[in-house]
Amino acid sequence: MFSEMFLKLWDNGLILKGIWETIYMTALSSVIAYVIGLPLGVILNITDKDGINPIYWLNRILGLVVNFFRSIPFIILMVAMLPVAKLIVGESLGNRAMIVMLVIAASPYVARMVESSLKEVNAGVIEAAQSMGTNNFQIVRKVLLPEAKPSLITGAVISMVTILGYSAMAATIGGTGLGQIAISYGHQRFNPDVTWCCVFLTVIIVQIIQEAGMRIAHETDKRVRGSKH
C-alpha cells in the first residue's frame, strides 16, 4: 500500500522529525510575530483618526510599511530577505533563517489582525472609561485589550494557520519540516503517498490549532451566554 520511500522515511523517524520541525517553526515564529505585531497593531489602532490618541503622520507611516510588506508574495519576500536573515542569525539557510523570514512576513499581518480586533471594541465603553479619567495607557491595558480578547485569540488562530502555510513554502529555499518532506521526497521523487501523508498531517495540525483556539476564545468571551465565568 505504501511506497518504499514512505516506509523508509517512517522507519528512520524523518516524518516525526518533520512534524516536530513544522510545529516548532510555526510556534516560535508566531510568538515572535506577536511580540512585534501586537504593539504595532495597538499603535495602528490608537493613532488612527478615530482612535484614542490620533497621530496622523505616525499612523500613515506605519500603515505604509505594513502594507508594503503585506503586498509582497511570501515566496518573493523570502528570497529578498535572505541577506537580512544572514545579518540577524548569521545564516541564510536552515530553520533559524526561515524563522526570520516567517517573522518578517507574519508581523505586519498580525499587526493588521490586532488592529481590526481592537476596532471592534465598542466606542461607548471606551468613552465611559475616558469619562472616569483613565489615561490612554490604562485604556489600552484595562479596556481595549481585555475587551478584544476573544477576537484577538480568534485572530491568533488565523495567523498561526497562515504562518504554518508559510513554513511549508519555506521548504523551497532550504527550510525543513513537513513541507520539505512533501516537496523533496514526495513531489520530486514521485512518491505521491509521501506528499499526501504530509498533507494529511498538516490538516491535523491545523485542526488542533483551530479547535483549541476557538475553545479558548469562547471560554474568555464574557459577552455570550453559556460561557463560563
Added chain:
Amino acid sequence: MSDPVLEIKHLVKRFGDQTVLKDITLTVEEGEVIVVVGPSGCGKSTLLRCINALEEIQGGEIRLKGAEVSKTSSNLAKIRQRIGMVFQSYELFPHLSVLDNIILAPTKVQKRSKEEAKEEALALLSRVGLREKADSFPRQLSGGQKQRVAIVRALCMHPEILLFDEVTAALDPEMVREVLDVILGLADQGKTMIIVTHEMQFARAVADRVIFLEEGVIKEEGSPDQFFEEPKTERAKEFLKTFTFERKRSRV
C-alpha cells in the same frame, strides 16, 4: 453662597459647518438639580458630552470649580474624575463583573486600595438593591439593573457633579421607574446633577430648575412648576403638548 460647581460661558459647539450649541451660558450651584429637556437633536446630549470633554468645543469655556474643562487641557484626566457620567446605553465593561466594573477606576485611576473601594462599592450596590449581583456579569443583568450599576460606578468616584444622558431612554417602563427612583434618592442626598431626560413627570419631580433647549439655544429656563404649568414661550408649549393626547380616536 459658595462658588458655583459648574460654570458654562458662551459655549459654542460645531460639527463641521453645523452649529449644534450656540452661545450656551449656564451656572450650576452646589446641590442643584438641573433638568434639560427639548426635542431630539436640540443638542441636549452634546451639551453633557461637552461638559465631560468628550467633545471638543469651538468657543466659550466650561469651568468646574474654577478649573477649565477642555479636551486639550493637560490635567483633563484629573478633572474628568470629578465629573460622573451615566450613559443611555450603560457602557458597562462586558468582560468585568459588576464589582470589578465599579472598582476599576477608583483603584486604577484614583489609586485607592482595593479593599476600601470594594467595601464602598458593595455598600452602594446594597443601596440600589443589587448587592447580590456583585459577582454577576453585565450580560446577566436586565437593562434597569445595568443602569443602576452604571450609576453606582459613577458614584464610587465621588464626583462633584453627575451627568445623566437620557439614562432611561432604552428601558422598559418598569425599569424606568427603578432607575428614576435611584436618581431621586441622589437628589434627596443633595448631589449636584444635570439630567437630560424625556420623562416629563420625573423632570417635574426631581428638578430645581428646568432648562428648555431648542436648536442649540436655551429658549426657556425656570422652576419646574412654572415651566410645566405656564411655559413662557410658544415653542415650549408646543413641545409639552407632544406628551399629552388631547384627541381620542374616533369610533364609527
